[in-house]
Amino acid sequence: MSNYLFFCLDCQEEFAQHMNMSEYEKGGLTCPKCGGKRVTQHVEAFSAVTSRKS
Numbered sequence: 001m002s003n004y005l006f007f008c009l010d011c012q013e014e015f016a017q018h019m020n021m022s023e024y025e026k027g028g029l030t031c032p033k034c035g036g037k038r039v040t041q042h043v044e045a046f047s048a049v050t051s052r053k054s
């Protein structure tokens with residue numbers, strides 16, 4: 001289970017979500033704050049921060 005970071009284009013809210021990429025690709029992701037579907041993924045920046053520490 002991975003923790004992905006997303007950003008809502010409607011309310012400008014950033015939020016983390018536990019989900020598989022297959023679930024994300026199904027298009028079922030909505031913003032937990034406003035319920036909007038215009039959500040973009042911020043997984044790259046998020047994983048870079050957590051995995052760079054050695």
Ligand SMILES: [Zn+2]
Pocket residue numbers: 008009010011012013031032033034035036
């Ligand atoms: Zn929103």
